[in-house]
Amino acid sequence: MRSEELLAELYDKTLTGNGPAVLDLTRQGLDQGIGPETLLYDALIPSLEEVGARFERGDFFVPEMLIAGKAMAGALDVLRPLLAETGAATIxxxxxxxxxxxxxxxxxxxxxxxxxxxxxxxxxxxxxxxxxxxxxxxxxxxxxxxxxxxxxxxxxxxxxxxxxxxxxxxxxxxxxxxxxxxxxxxxxxxxxxxxxxxxxxxxxxxxxxxxxxxxxxxxxx
Ligand code: B12
Known part of the structure; x- marks a missing residue:
C-alpha cells in the first residue's frame, strides 16, 4: 500500500473504531518506513477530531467515541516506545x-x-x-x-x-x-x-x- 493510501485507511479505521485494523495498519506503516509522528499527526489525531465533529453534529454517539478512542489508544501503545526513544538523562x-x-x-x-x-x-x-x-x-x-x-x-x-x-x-x-x-x-x-x-x-x-x-x-x- 502506498503511504497516502495507508494513512487514509488508518484514518478511516480509527473513525469507525476498528481496533485490530488500526493496530495492523500502524505496524504496517512503521514497517514500510512511515514515521510515528506522521501516523499520529496525519491520520490518528485528525480522525479523532472528525469523531468529535460528528459527535457534535449528532451523527456519532458516546459508544462511537469510545471505540474510536480505544482504537487510537491501541495504536499509541505501539507508537509509545518509538516516540519516547531517547537516551536523554532526566532533566x-x-x-x-x-x-x-x-x-x-x-x-x-x-x-x-x-x-x-x-x-x-x-x-x-x-x-x-x-x-x-x-x-x-x-x-x-x-x-x-x-x-x-x-x-x-x-x-x-x-x-x-x-x-x-x-x-x-x-x-x-x-x-x-x-x-x-x-x-x-x-x-x-x-x-x-x-x-x-x-x-x-x-x-x-x-x-x-x-x-x-x-x-x-x-x-x-
Ligand atoms: C475519545 C473521546 C471520548 C472518550 C474518551 C476516551 C479516553 N480514554 O480518553 C469517551 C467516550 C470516554 C468520551 C466521553 C465523553 N466526552 Co468526549 N471526546 C472524545 C474525542 C472524540 C477525542 C478526544 C481525544 O482523545 N483527542 C485526541 C487527543 C490527542 O487530543 P488533543 O486535544 O490533540 O490532545 C493534545 C492537547 O490537548 C494537549 N494536551 C492534552 N492534555 C494536556 C495537558 C497539558 C498539561 C498540556 C500542556 C497539554 C495537553 O496535548 C495533547 C497531545 O498532543 C473528543 C473530540 C475532540 N475534538 O477532542 C470528544 C470530546 C472532548 N468529548 C466531549 C463530550 C461532550 C464527552 C461526554 C460529556 C459525552 C457524554 N455525553 O457522555 C463524555 C464525558 C465523560 C467525562 N466525564 O469525561 C466533547 C466536549 C465538549 C465540551 N466543549 O466540553 C468533545 C469535544 C466532543 C465534541 N465535539 O462535542 N469522550
Whole structure:
C-alpha cells in the first residue's frame, strides 16, 4: 500500500473504531518506513477530531467515541516506545493528571510519552484526579512541574480549583503549573493563573523546557 493510501485507511479505521485494523495498519506503516509522528499527526489525531465533529453534529454517539478512542489508544501503545526513544538523562520531574470529573486521557497520555522521550520523569496520576490527590503527589514526589489536563468545558474550572488548593497548601511557588486539553486556550490558562499552556504534546515539552530554564535563571540571579 502506498503511504497516502495507508494513512487514509488508518484514518478511516480509527473513525469507525476498528481496533485490530488500526493496530495492523500502524505496524504496517512503521514497517514500510512511515514515521510515528506522521501516523499520529496525519491520520490518528485528525480522525479523532472528525469523531468529535460528528459527535457534535449528532451523527456519532458516546459508544462511537469510545471505540474510536480505544482504537487510537491501541495504536499509541505501539507508537509509545518509538516516540519516547531517547537516551536523554532526566532533566526534570512532572506530575500529570486529568482533572476531577474528566475521563479523557488520550491527550494526556500522548503528552506523557513526549515528556518521557524528552528525558522527564513522568508520574501519571490517571484520570478524575482530585485536588487533594494532586497535592499529595506533589508533596511525595516534589516535581518541577504539575500538568493538568481537561477535555470538557465543564471540567476546565478544576484548573483554578487545583491552583487554589496548591496555594492553600503553600505549594504554589514550588511547582510550575501547566495546563492543556482540547478546549483550553492560552487566554484561559492566563485567566486561571497557570504558568504554561501548550496546544499539543510537542509544544508542551518545548514550553516545559522554557519554563524550567526561566526558573533556573531566576534561582541563580
Ligand atoms: C475519545 C473521546 C471520548 C472518550 C474518551 C476516551 C479516553 N480514554 O480518553 C469517551 C467516550 C470516554 C468520551 C466521553 C465523553 N466526552 Co468526549 N471526546 C472524545 C474525542 C472524540 C477525542 C478526544 C481525544 O482523545 N483527542 C485526541 C487527543 C490527542 O487530543 P488533543 O486535544 O490533540 O490532545 C493534545 C492537547 O490537548 C494537549 N494536551 C492534552 N492534555 C494536556 C495537558 C497539558 C498539561 C498540556 C500542556 C497539554 C495537553 O496535548 C495533547 C497531545 O498532543 C473528543 C473530540 C475532540 N475534538 O477532542 C470528544 C470530546 C472532548 N468529548 C466531549 C463530550 C461532550 C464527552 C461526554 C460529556 C459525552 C457524554 N455525553 O457522555 C463524555 C464525558 C465523560 C467525562 N466525564 O469525561 C466533547 C466536549 C465538549 C465540551 N466543549 O466540553 C468533545 C469535544 C466532543 C465534541 N465535539 O462535542 N469522550
Amino acid at each position: 526534570g520531574t512532572i506530575v500529570m493528571g486529568t482533572v476531577k470529573g474528566d475521563v479523557h486521557d488520550i491527550g494526556k497520555n500522548l503528552v506523557n510519552i513526549m515528556f518521557e522521550g524528552a528525558g522527564f520523569q513522568v508520574i501519571d496520576l490517571g484520570v478524575q484526579v482530585s485536588p487533594e490527590k494532586f497535592i499529595d503527589a506533589i508533596k511525595t514526589h516534589k516535581p518541577d512541574i504539575v500538568g493538568f489536563s481537561a477535555f470538557l468545558t465543564t471540567t476546565m474550572p478544576m484548573f483554578k480549583a487545583n491552583i487554589n488548593a496548591l496555594a492553600k497548601s503553600g505549594l504554589r511557588d514550588r511547582v510550575i503549573v501547566m495546563v492543556g486539553g482540547a478546549p483550553v486556550t492560552q487566554e484561559y490558562a492566563d485567566a486561571v493563573g497557570a504558568d504554561g499552556y501548550a496546544a499539543d504534546a510537542s509544544a508542551a515539552v518545548a514550553r516545559a523546557r522554557e519554563l524550567l530554564n526561566q526558573r533556573k535563571a531566576m534561582a541563580s540571579a
